[in-house]
Amino acid sequence: MSSPALEAFLARLYAEEAALARFLDDPDAVLAASGLDPAERAALGVIDRAGLVMAAHSFAAKRSGRAKPRPAGRVRRALATLFR
Amino acid sequence: MRQLSAGDRFGFGWRPELAAGILAHLDRVDVVELIAEDHFGAGRTALRALRTLSAQLPVLLHGVALGLASTVPVETRRLDRMARLIEAIGPESWSEHLAFTRGGGVEIGHLAAPPRSAASVEGACRNLDAARRITGSLPSVENIATLIDPPASTMGEAAWIDAIIRGSGALLLLDLHNLYANAVNFGQDPRQLLRRLPLDRVGMVHLSGGHWIEGPMGARRLLDDHIHDVPPEVFELLTELGRLAPQPLTIIIERDGHYPGFAHLLAQLDAARAALALGRQAAAA
Numbered sequence: 137m138s139s140p141a142l143e144a145f146l147a148r149l150y151a152e153e154a155a156l157a158r159f160l161d162d163p164d165a166v167l168a169a170s171g172l173d174p175a176e177r178a179a180l181g182v183i184d185r186a187g188l189v190m191a192a193h194s195f196a197a198k199r200s201g202r203a204k205p206r207p208a209g210r211v212r213r214a215l216a217t218l219f220r
Numbered sequence: 221m222r223q224l225s226a227g228d229r230f231g232f233g234w235r236p237e238l239a240a241g242i243l244a245h246l247d248r249v250d251v252v253e254l255i256a257e258d259h260f261g262a263g264r265t266a267l268r269a270l271r272t273l274s275a276q277l278p279v280l281l282h283g284v285a286l287g288l289a290s291t292v293p294v295e296t297r298r299l300d301r302m303a304r305l306i307e308a309i310g311p312e313s314w315s316e317h318l319a320f321t322r323g324g325g326v327e328i329g330h331l332a333a334p335p336r337s338a339a340s341v342e343g344a345c346r347n348l349d350a351a352r353r354i355t356g357s358l359p360s361v362e363n364i365a366t367l368i369d370p371p372a373s374t375m376g377e378a379a380w381i382d383a384i385i386r387g388s389g390a391l392l393l394l395d396l397h398n399l400y401a402n403a404v405n406f407g408q409d410p411r412q413l414l415r416r417l418p419l420d421r422v423g424m425v426h427l428s429g430g431h432w433i434e435g436p437m438g439a440r441r442l443l444d445d446h447i448h449d450v451p452p453e454v455f456e457l458l459t460e461l462g463r464l465a466p467q468p469l470t471i472i473i474e475r476d477g478h479y480p481g482f483a484h485l486l487a488q489l490d491a492a493r494a495a496l497a498l499g500r501q502a503a504a505a
Contacts, residue, residue, distance in 0.1 A: 140292045142335060142372060144324025151328050179335075179372035186439035187368030187405075191332070194367055194443065199329035 142176050149188065150195050160185065228496055229278070230489050233474040241482030246277060248486055253280040253472045256314070260301055267308040274310050280424070280470070281306060281314040287321035288351065288361070289334050289384070291343035299354040306355055315360040315393045315424065316351070318344060318384060333366035336373035336380035341387060348388040360391040360423055365398035365430075365444035369406055377402060378416035385418045392418060395426035396457045397450070401442040414457055419465040427454055427492060428474040446476035450488055455495040462499020471496065 148155040159166045167177045231251035232238055242249050252273070259270065273279060283302060286294055306314060319331035334340045344361075352358040363381055375383070385392050394417065403410035429448030434440055450473065458471070471492050475485065 139339065140323070143290060143292060143320055144326065146332065146334075146371070147320075147323030147326040147328050150332055151326050176372055183371045184369040186435045186437045187366075187441070188371075190433065190435040190439065190441055191366065191368040195328055195330050195332070 139173075139176070141172055145170055145172060145176075145180070150192050151199070153192075153196070156188070156192050160189070227468050228493075228500075229468075229470045230493055231277075231470070231472055232485065232489070233282070233472055233476075234273075234279075235476065235479075237479045238475070238482070238485070241485065243276075245482070245486060248489065249277065251278040251280060251312075251470055251472070253282050253474075254309070254311070256281050256283040256302060256305055257285050259305060259309070262308075270309045274312075279309065279311045280472070281309065281311040283314065283316040283359070284331065285321050286316050286347075286351070287319060288316050288347040288359075289318040289340055289344040290320040290323075290347065291334075291339050292320075292323070293343075294347040294350055296350075296354065299351055302351075303355040306357070313360065313423075314355070314357065315362055317362045317364050318381065319364045331364045333364060333368070333370040335370055336375040336377060338374070338383075341375075341380060341383045344384045345387040348384075348390055358388070358390050360393040361385070361388075362393040362395050362426065363398050363402075363417075365395070365401045367405065367435075367441050367443065376416075378413060382416075382418045385421045390421075391423035392421045393424040393426065394419075394422045394461070395428070395444075396454045396461070397426070397428045397430060397444050400451075400454050400457060401430055401444045405441045410453065410457060411460055414460060415464065419461065420467070422461070422465050422467070422469065424470045424472065425458065425461065426472050426474055427458065427488075429454075446474050447478040449480075449484075450491070455491055458492060458495040459499040459502070462496040463502045464499075466503060469496065 149159055163181060167180055229250035231249050232242055234252040234254045242252060286298055288294055317331050320334045321328050321331060348358060361384065399413055400410045403413045427450045428444060428446045429450050430442050430444040431448055432440055433443045473488055473492065
């Protein structure tokens with residue numbers, strides 16, 4: 137049980153705060169409108185809710201970290217210094 | 221790419237903060253691992269420096285964003301970019317994660333565990349074959365840590381990893397802290413989980429640390445964060461791996477922040493050598 141549609145649904149839960157809030161508030165309604173097949177909807181109906189919230193927060197923190205200056209420049213500067 | 225050398229090797233993930241320490245201790249650091257995405261935009265001078273680095277000591281390339289464990293085919297342009305970097309730097313080998321990182325046009329921003337199922341096994345094997353065709357070499361694949369029990373899964377973690385490793389022919393980059401975190405977070409015995417993995421296919425090992433976080437409904441889980449020391453439990457798993465897997469292993473310590481003095485990191489590397497040696501000795505006894 138896995139499909140591009142299921143991965144897209146999970147990606148939205150993991151990355152979009154509003155989508156996660158809607159799902160946590162009323163999972164049945166969100167799943168009914170999801171277009172996923174019955175087996176996928178049933179599996180998501182018993183999702184690990186605590187894990188979902190913790191994972192989404194962790195992903196948000198990662199994205200926030202990426203918004204800071206990319207390390208690539210620091211990597212290149214370090215290399216340029218070392219191998220000048 | 222250069223051939224793998226014989227014998228166990230120990231090194232660090234290459235980070236700017238660690239560069240001086242690594243280069244000052246090449247007598248104790250056998251190998252370094254570069255994050256591929258840090259260098260996709262590198263100019264000729266920087267790439268020349270990286271090639272110089274790879275001439276000084278073995279360099280491994282590590283991707284973090286391809287999202288190979290997906291039912292969606294990996295985009296050719298992403299693999300083309302990896303192929304160009306491999307060509308420019310000349311690493312000994314490269315690796316990626318058993319994760320999906322996007323879906324339906326939405327970027328998750330990090331490594332997410334897909335539903336563990338026959339469909340994602342098939343998708344991962346198809347994507348790994350595409351990676352091999354486009355880059356010229358098959359990446360090793362790494363088990364990831366997850367804070368959520370992957371929904372809609374029909375397979376356990378070990379069986380799922382085993383199916384991908386057997387189906388694709390890839391080597392396993394075994395992250396022992398990821399294994400440990402998943403085991404303690406989802407009620408499994410870490411040693412038993414280790415033994416169920418395809419240990420004969422392990423070529424590389426990642427070691428790192430993490431910390432416990434609190435969640436809703438009283439949930440408490442171990443987050444793999446790469447900013448803490450490798451815990452004793454993970455060194456014990458390395459000893460067990462050394463006992464069970466006789467092939468040469470490349471051990472990389474990953475540290476992404478809260479950097480201690482380099483002497484402290486060298487002590488962690490020494491602890492890894494000692495832990496693996498203990499397992500080797502137990503196997504020989």
